[in-house]
Amino acid sequence: MSDTNTLVLNHKQILQKITRIAYEIYERNISAEAVVFAGISGMGNLFASLLADSLREISPLKVELLEVMLDKTAVVQGEVILSEDIDLKDKCLIIVDDVLNTGKTLAYALKPFLEIPINKMEIAVLVNRSHKLFPVTPDYTGFELSTTLSEHIEVDLSKDQYTVHLH
Template structure:
């Protein structure tokens, strides 16, 4: 039996969500010296890149981008590393992932930043499934989606037609 997929967000809707989130980030960070997007490896990094590009387009804020590398299947045992060593002192850090399920990946992705002097940290996700098991709540959410834990969200931000499917 073929697995059925339900289109949740199409390319145009994803673009709209990214634009809206970028404007919200700009509004909340007007007085900051800059914004650093830290995207979780995979689709989180791709989303961070899209958000950083949009923020550069709509604002004069200095924008930087880094990747947070971790094994999503072994976040407890695995090491969390950053692709860049940036000065985050008076900048706003925004941790980005494509989907928040339980908050576990985002919670472990915070680890390297807890040892750095930060002025402010926020979290942005494209889809929040609201199955919160860890005390992590996104500041910016593109789409809230109530699902069962058995259902799977598939985010594709690499093809010409970006999509989000539920199956």
């Protein structure tokens, strides 16, 4: 693994990506009763919160937010839990994560929704690395980045200066 630490997206660029994705979500779901963002634990949940805030600013849509809690290091063995029980009838569900690597985490994150009648389900990611091993394709992507599997993407949305770095 390389010792380099390359800034891929700065704070301003990330905010622009969030705004663009929010507009895309609004355009595709203008007639929905509501949009429910389901953020995957960690940065995925923070990204979902930022998307929800942005969508609320630009649209009259009802926006709801929940967290998909799972252990990203052991998705096969671990349990997938939703932060709250939510009615998804006639709503668009958007599963959100910060980085799409192989699709494994997102595939397992779908588990709690498989037994719920959902009108429409979409996927939003900030960075798509395109190392597709699972049949998961994002509907909304902030940034496409071709990397090797040995490289690591670090997303930080936890403070006032959001960043995406490549290590």
